[in-house]
Amino acid sequence: QQPVQSPQAVILREGEDAVINCSSSKALYSVHWYRQKHGEAPVFLMILLKGGEQKGHEKISASFNEKKQQSSLYLTASQLSYSGTYFCGTVIQGAQKLVFGQGTRLTINP
Amino acid sequence: NAGVTQTPKFQVLKTGQSMTLQCAQDMNHEYMSWYRQDPGMGLRLIHYSVGAGITDQGEVPNGYNVSRSTTEDFPLRLLSAAPSQTSVYFCASSYSSGNYEQYFGPGTRLTVT
Numbered sequence: 001q002q003p004v005q006s007p008q009a010v011i012l013r014e015g016e017d018a019v020i021n022c023s024s025s026k027a028l029y030s031v032h033w034y035r036q037k038h039g040e041a042p043v044f045l046m047i048l049l050k051g052g053e054q055k056g057h058e059k060i061s062a063s064f065n066e067k068k069q070q071s072s073l074y075l076t077a078s079q080l081s082y083s084g085t086y087f088c089g090t091v092i093q094g095a096q097k098l099v100f101g102q103g104t105r106l107t108i109n110p
Numbered sequence: 111n112a113g114v115t116q117t118p119k120f121q122v123l124k125t126g127q128s129m130t131l132q133c134a135q136d137m138n139h140e141y142m143s144w145y146r147q148d149p150g151m152g153l154r155l156i157h158y159s160v161g162a163g164i165t166d167q168g169e170v171p172n173g174y175n176v177s178r179s180t181t182e183d184f185p186l187r188l189l190s191a192a193p194s195q196t197s198v199y200f201c202a203s204s205y206s207s208g209n210y211e212q213y214f215g216p217g218t219r220l221t222v223t
Contacts, residue, residue, distance in 0.1 A: 002152065002169065030208045041200060041214035042153070049209055087153060091208045096160050097168060098143065098207040102152035 001026065003090045005101035012078050012108050020073040020104045022088030031064055031071040032089035032098065035082075042087060045073075050093070075106070083108045112136050116201050116215035123191040123222045131186040131218050133201030139213070141204050142184040146170065146197040147217075153200065158207070159184055191222045 003024045010018050022031060030049050034042040048064035048071055060082075062073045075082055089100040117132045135142065143158035145168075155168030157176040165176050173195060175187040184203075188195060201215040 002154075005152075032212070034212075041216055042212075043214075044211040047209060047211070089153075089212075096141075096207050097155060097158050097166070098212065099155055099169060100145070100153040102150065 001092065001099055003031075003088055003099065003101040005086075005088055005104050007104060008102070009105040010107070012106070014080060014108055014110055015077055018075045018078060018082075018106060020075075020086050020088075020106075022071045022073070022090070022101055024069040024090050024092070026069065026090075026092045028064075028066070028069050029091045029093045029095075031062075032091075033060075033062055033071075033073050034087045034089065034100075035084045036087065036103075037084045045086075078106075078108050080108050080110065082106060114201055114203050114213050114215035116199075116218050118218060119216065120219050121221070123188070123220065125191060125193060125222060127191050129188050129191065131188070131199055131201075131220070133184045133186065133203075133215060134182050135184075135203040135213070136182065137203065137213065138181060139203035139205055140181070141207050141210075142178065143168070143202050143207075143212075144174070144176065144184070144186045145200045145202065146195075147200060148197050156186065156199075160207075188220075193222045196220060196222045 033045040036042040144156040145153040159178040204210040
């Protein structure tokens, strides 16, 4: 039941934009996005709820397509500090557990 | 607020040994969970709890036991350690799984030889 993320890895130059996708085969209640720096714990970015409520963080935004059970994370004008591994997590409708995808490794070069 | 604390930070076990990874939170969170992280595998859910006295299995529960006798504590027990359990273990907590931020502990790096 793990969501599927794509791409697995992205390499950008500073200032470029990136999109990370997350998809599920089940009807979703919510989608979570986290970023993890090497050797550290994951840090919360935002939650998207069924029904369209969204919370944002800095220049990072996200969308949630309930019909397709897909979410996309948008990073605009990327900064060096955006480097890390991004995880989407999903809670299926009627369930209580949060399950994460395999992660997308983002590298920002100067 | 200490947040989510995990002990120990590092541990080396021999195959067949048992041990308990400790997790505690001081935020009065009902939902707590354990994940393991292996290279290329993401964060895989081991067990979770929606409140004291209530636990359930995640995606990879075999070889692990949990209990939740208090709201604050959620220990993870390895019954008979195997090299396949070498991993980084994260504990997380929140008010609920669906619509609240998860707070992660700093992690425990476990090596089984």
